[in-house]
Amino acid sequence: MTYEFTKEDLDRIESIKKEYPEVKATTLQVLWVAQDRFGHVDADVQRLVAATLELPEAHVHGVASFYTQYYKQKMGKHVLDVCTCLSCQLCGGYDILNHLEKKLGIKAGETTKDGMFSLQQVECLGACGYAPMLQVTNGEFVNHLTEEKVDHLLDKLRNGEDPEHEMMEMPLRKQKENP
Amino acid sequence: MSQSDWRTYKPVLIPPVDNLHEIEVYRKQGGYEALKSVLTDKKRWADPKSVVDEVKAANIRGRGGAGFNAGLKWSFMPPADGGPRYLACNGDESEPGTFKDRKIFEYNPHLFIEGAVIAAYAMEITTIYVYIRGEYRPFIEMMRKAVQDAYKNGMLGKNILKSNFSVDMVVASGAGAYICGEETSMLESIEGKRGYPRVKPPFPAQKGLWGRPTTINNIETLSCVPLVIRNGADWFSSIGAKNHPGPLLYGISGHVNRPGVYELPSGVPVLELIEEVAGGMRNGKKLKAIIPGGSSTPILRADQLDGVTMDSDSLRTAGSMLGTSGMVVMDEDTDIVEVLWRISHFYHHESCGQCTPCRDGTGWLEKILLKIRNGDGETRDLDLLLDVTTQMEGRTICALADAAAWPVRYTITRFRDEFEARCKKSVHALV
Numbered sequence: 001m002t003y004e005f006t007k008e009d010l011d012r013i014e015s016i017k018k019e020y021p022e023v024k025a026t027t028l029q030v031l032w033v034a035q036d037r038f039g040h041v042d043a044d045v046q047r048l049v050a051a052t053l054e055l056p057e058a059h060v061h062g063v064a065s066f067y068t069q070y071y072k073q074k075m076g077k078h079v080l081d082v083c084t085c086l087s088c089q090l091c092g093g094y095d096i097l098n099h100l101e102k103k104l105g106i107k108a109g110e111t112t113k114d115g116m117f118s119l120q121q122v123e124c125l126g127a128c129g130y131a132p133m134l135q136v137t138n139g140e141f142v143n144h145l146t147e148e149k150v151d152h153l154l155d156k157l158r159n160g161e162d163p164e165h166e167m168m169e170m171p172l173r174k175q176k177e178n179p
Numbered sequence: 180m181s182q183s184d185w186r187t188y189k190p191v192l193i194p195p196v197d198n199l200h201e202i203e204v205y206r207k208q209g210g211y212e213a214l215k216s217v218l219t220d221k222k223r224w225a226d227p228k229s230v231v232d233e234v235k236a237a238n239i240r241g242r243g244g245a246g247f248n249a250g251l252k253w254s255f256m257p258p259a260d261g262g263p264r265y266l267a268c269n270g271d272e273s274e275p276g277t278f279k280d281r282k283i284f285e286y287n288p289h290l291f292i293e294g295a296v297i298a299a300y301a302m303e304i305t306t307i308y309v310y311i312r313g314e315y316r317p318f319i320e321m322m323r324k325a326v327q328d329a330y331k332n333g334m335l336g337k338n339i340l341k342s343n344f345s346v347d348m349v350v351a352s353g354a355g356a357y358i359c360g361e362e363t364s365m366l367e368s369i370e371g372k373r374g375y376p377r378v379k380p381p382f383p384a385q386k387g388l389w390g391r392p393t394t395i396n397n398i399e400t401l402s403c404v405p406l407v408i409r410n411g412a413d414w415f416s417s418i419g420a421k422n423h424p425g426p427l428l429y430g431i432s433g434h435v436n437r438p439g440v441y442e443l444p445s446g447v448p449v450l451e452l453i454e455e456v457a458g459g460m461r462n463g464k465k466l467k468a469i470i471p472g473g474s475s476t477p478i479l480r481a482d483q484l485d486g487v488t489m490d491s492d493s494l495r496t497a498g499s500m501l502g503t504s505g506m507v508v509m510d511e512d513t514d515i516v517e518v519l520w521r522i523s524h525f526y527h528h529e530s531c532g533q534c535t536p537c538r539d540g541t542g543w544l545e546k547i548l549l550k551i552r553n554g555d556g557e558t559r560d561l562d563l564l565l566d567v568t569t570q571m572e573g574r575t576i577c578a579l580a581d582a583a584a585w586p587v588r589y590t591i592t593r594f595r596d597e598f599e600a601r602c603k604k605s606v607h608a609l610v
Contacts, residue, residue, distance in 0.1 A: 019347075019349040020349070020371075021263070021389055022389070024370065024371045024372070025369065025370050025371040026371060027371035027372070028351070028352065028353070028354050028368065028371055029351065029352060029371075031354065032313075032352060032354065059372075062372075062373055063371065063372065063373055066356060066373040066374060066531075067313070067353070067354035067355045067356050067374075068354075068355035068356065069313045069314065069354045069355035070354055070355075084521070085275045085521065085525055086275040086276055086470075086474050086507055086518070086521060086522060086525070087275065087276060087432035087433055087438075087507055089517070089518070089521045090432075090433045090434060090507070090509060090513065090518070091432075091433070091434075123273075123275075123357065123525050123528055123529065124273060124274070124275040124276075124277075124357075124474075124525065125314045126272050126273065126277065126278045126281060126312065126314060126315065127278055128275065128276050128277070128278045128430060128432035128433075128438070128505065128507070129278055129430055129431060129432045129438035129439045129440060130278075130438070130439075131432060131438070135314060138313070138314070138316055139316055139317065140317060141317070165317055167285075168439070
């Protein structure tokens with residue numbers, strides 16, 4: 001498939017170029033622009049990025065393949081990244097993953113037939129105190145998961161609603177309010 | 180009032196002030212006054228070096244895990260030669276159990292920006308790169324907004340606060356790679372490449388970003404700087420533990436009632452941190468062990484924790500490290516074999532593959548632990564694991580191999596009986 005950046009994307013890329021002393025340095029940031037636009041950075045998108053930046057395709061592919069957050073193939077509309085690393089493991093991250101596997105009828109690493117959800121098991125996302133948790137399509141974190149909260153999230157996403165940013169209260173303030 | 184008693188301590192890094200992330204609120208709280216003083220009060224701050232000396236005297240030990248004196252690190256920068264010089268701020272924060280810098284991005288981003296600009300002045304830096312892990316997308320966007328606001332208010336860009344000092348700040352997003360928290364790997368990533376750590380020397384102060392002098396500091400470390408400038412090095416070094424002073428963000432996770440990030444003085448006793456700060460163990464269970472500062476720091480059994488405080492000296496004596504002060508708490512029901520296997524899986528997944536002892540070693544650690552976890556291990560596999568860690572430690576370009584090896588070495592040593600209980604007896608020699 002051939003892909004093209006929009007005018008807006010190209011403007012964004014130009015302003016990113018101004019932030020670095022050489023074009024090569026913009027590779028990661030421009031791959032993000034591409035993934036935001038096309039939903040993934042498969043081989044064709046990588047070629048577009050290389051052509052746009054006038055960099056070797058091998059360099060862009062090397063970078064895209066090194067970093068886990070770039071989707072090297074088309075994914076479901078929503079990608080659910082369930083953390084099962086240390087603190088999430090201790091607090092039931094695998095139970096959440098199993099629940100999602102059952103609920104969606106797929107295994108981690110797969111996409112539902114309707115193309116709505118991809119499910120992934122991921123390494124530590126930096127929300128250890130709010131375990132178990134998951135991240136929706138490289139975006140918002142959904143914390144303190146229970147099976148009910150997961151079901152509610154799936155319903156919301158199916159209805160086209162985005163997850164809200166959960167402000168994790170500073171614990172000291174919480175203590176002050178409820179001594 | 181002494182800021183050393185943690186029970187009466189008032190937070191200064193993430194104080195409970197509503198909407199502190201907004202620049203107007205931050206300025207009303209005295210924000211950017213430290214920067215103003217540094218740039219305009221020539222009586223107090225004669226030259227950039229006087230700022231370096233003050234920060235050195237405060238003894239801010241790097242909060243990213245290595246614990247190196249920040250001011251001393253700054254003093255390693257060679258004299259300015261008119262070319263570009265860089266400050267790379269490490270907000271990669273990917274070590275399991277660590278989730279503290281995101282609090283600064285979310286609640287007090289301008290404290291960090293102010294600290295970074297002061298650091299830039301002190302080291303005659305021309306551009307600041309703030310590298311934040313890609314998973315922190317919501318926090319990256321908050322940071323980008325804060326940087327824009329700082330530009331609009333004249334705290335970044337040309338002639339800051341009408342002085343003749345200028346510096347730019349760029350927020351760079353990572354894209355999912357634990358290794359990019361390693362300082363030279365982060366430089367590679369900022370340069371738009373695969374995150375392969377560099378051989379040192381040359382050290383970044385000599386050859387960093389694009390071969391130019393570069394200093395790398397953690398986000399929390401830089402956030403301490405305006406406090407040192409505002410209140411003095413003596414004030415800072417009087418807080419908390421003598422050899423590792425200052426405010427500290429403790430990330431507490433695992434089997435406690437109130438997990439979260441708490442700002443307290445360094446050196447809080449581990450057991451008080453669990454019982455009083457984090458609300459004690461969940462479901463009234465007994466404490467089994469802690470990992471004090473991110474998954475690579477050696478595990479400590481509950482019986483090793485009497486009198487141990489959260490600072491580098493005390494934890495070293497106890498047989499571990501402060502690391503990132505992200506403490507993972509485990510209760511009596513925790514299956515230590517499963518925990519160690521999961522940690523080893525993480526390091527195997529995250530090894531960049533550049534050095535053989537790490538690329539292969541992390542794989543072998545995970546495979547042997549998987550075999551033990553599945554009930555197919557033999558007791559001699561435990562010694563094989565220890566042997567593999569010896570083959571890894573200190574034999575690679577960066578510290579990821581050590582970070583992967585330590586948990587295996589110390590968890591097996593400190594919980595040998597639990598591992599043996601999962602293994603079959605070795606009844607014949609290997610043939």
